[in-house]
Amino acid sequence: MSTIQSLNADSAWPIYDREGVRALEALLQAKNPNRLMAQAGLATAQLALSIAPHAQRIGVAAGPGHNGGDGLEAAMHLHRWGKKVCVSLMGSVDQLPSDAHAAWQRALSAGVPMALGLPNHGLQDWGPHDLIIDALLGIGAMRPLTKEMMAWVQAINHARAPVLAVDVPTGLNSDSGQFLGPSAASFCIQADHTLTFIAPKPGLFMGHGRDMCGQIWLASLGATASTNGPQPHAWLNPMRPHPIKTHASHKGNYGDVAVIGGEADEHGWGMTGAALLAATSALHAGAGRVILSLLCGQSSNTATADLMQRDWQSLDLEHLHVVCGCGGGASVKQVLPAVLQRAKQLVLDADGLNVLSQTPALQALLRQRANSQATVITPHPLEAARLLQTHTSEVQNNRLEAAQNLMALLQCTVVLKGSGTIIASPGQTPRINTSGNGLLAVGGTGDVLAGLIGARMAQGLTAFDAACTAVAEHGHVADHWPAGQALTASRLARRLR
Incomplete structure (x- = not known):
């Protein structure tokens, strides 16, 4: 079972920017080729089951990149565990990266219901007893959102179901915590929970990230202090004990x-x-x-x-x-x-x-x-x-x-x-x-x-x-x-x- 940890004001964790995470990712891939997406998907499914154990439906919004592959892996596990899962896939299957395409094939073979594009009826009837997994865009996203992506973001935000974001809420810059598109929260996923992978990213804790991420969780996927990677970009600042006045002091x-x-x-x-x-x-x-x-x-x-x-x-x-x-x-x-x-x-x-x-x-x-x-x-x-x-x-x-x-x-x-x-x-x-x-x-x-x-x-x-x-x-x-x-x-x- 993947180790998932909650990050809060008492956390003292190393922070890596986009380039640092990519370097750590390459080191982990060298040790376990083709395993990172499987681990990320499993961790996502485990957290989804933990935060919404009685969800009547779980919808996975899967994007056109590696983040979408993480969502597809999660959908496969949740389906096998008996949950009612449906995947809405953005973009063409043929254009998925190789590891995400393999995840799609596994999910399809497992019997996960899939559809291209947003559901025809939207997500208006999704409510508190359901769960939506945002696996649209990951940390590689740096350009403003397309009109199609904005439509997905707004549909998810208008639903009344809780949202679990995969790695980073879609629409948020993982390095700065600023919005990718227009300066309005309606163009960024408002997550109730965010599960980030390998290491925490600075944008989750700065700017709009503080409002858009909800509760932040970390699945390190095997990255440890002994991983011979780049130096941290920053550290989270935990609470520290303040000075105590002793009896013999003045x-x-x-x-x-x-x-x-x-x-x-x-x-x-x-x-x-x-x-x-x-x-x-x-x-x-x-x-x-x-x-x-x-x-x-x-x-x-x-x-x-x-x-x-x-x-x-x-x-x-x-x-x-x-x-x-x-x-x-x-x-x-x-x-x-x-x-x-x-x-x-x-x-x-x-x-x-x-x-x-x-x-x-x-x-x-x-x-x-x-x-x-x-x-x-x-x-x-x-x-x-x-x-x-x-x-x-x-x-x-x-x-x-x-x-x-x-x-x-x-x-x-x-x-x-x-x-x-x-x-x-x-x-x-x-x-x-x-x-x-x-x-x-x-x-x-x-x-x-x-x-x-x-x-x-x-x-x-x-x-x-x-x-x-x-x-x-x-x-x-x-x-x-x-x-x-x-x-x-x-x-x-x-x-x-």
Whole structure:
């Protein structure tokens, strides 16, 4: 029986892009010629039986390539196990690859009912007690969907039956997590489960992949850590234990965090909230002491009794873990030269990144920190695009590459926020975070993350480990948010431990 494992926020698995998977596939094929499709089909059938043991009907939408062959193999097994199976084959049988054609012959010989094209009546009468297996397109798909393929995708999505996608939902780019066709979910299979083969692919955990894949499963088909293949493209970022305060410790053991930000603009609208959120986050995450340095001056209206307030110019930056930029506005430009040159460790966020993108001299100062001073930057896709002098769409289409390009440009740890946050750091294989959800799409949650990273750095973690730990924890809190309670940034900060 094939080993099938569930991938979740606690998973620590190597991630391979399309080229890496192809290289692993070639190694496995060399050991067991013509066996991979049989193994993939068997694993698909086993998972189908597990997730829908009482399915009245199982429909297999088989595409014109190897993915279709996987579906045909699965149909053969399910039919032999007594399930009511029907295959809808897209394209000509004569044009199937040799291994997929052999799978078609085996399924036909086993008595699996087959039809070319979509059923005449469509899939309108398929419901919750049925199952549809999407075996239309695999990881090789990179071009926009044809009109015929779009019709298949929409028919499956309009059905009320649960969907199991084979390797990757049709319409999703397995490397980027972006849609292959029009930027609309209606042109990508909305799967309830996705069974991916050999190794997890980055696009399943980034961009739209987080919404379209449902529960993700892995059948390695014999690929193991000892397989002499290419190095992983990335790793999934699991939850890690955060520092525990021992009885014999004191506040000095957990570091001092200074949050510099919070400008008041010319119209009197305060921007102190962002800095206060970052400081509150660092405080609740267990930093020994937290100092709030508002660029608009001290304020008794925003600070709490647990936060100290100091003018940033009076700070001993050489001994502080600094979070800079949250709500800093234009004023942060006057602060950054000193912060970049003197701060012991630094988390640079928000307006600090905007100023950085406009000032090459400040970028040079940041690069100089690489020798002895740790830095983490936390851009969202637009901020990353500004720093890389490109467009947001380019960042989103190549999130791993964008994070690594930023890392190389600025010689620091990069946290590229978004669906499937990327953590990249010099000398490290990037991490893709799998915790978190849409509840975090509210103002201020990025400030909370910046403060949390600062606290973890103050508690002794390296910049990379602090970023990985904080990003996973930040998402974990959102994943376990109480039902019926709105997630706000201030509530999020107070739930940190």
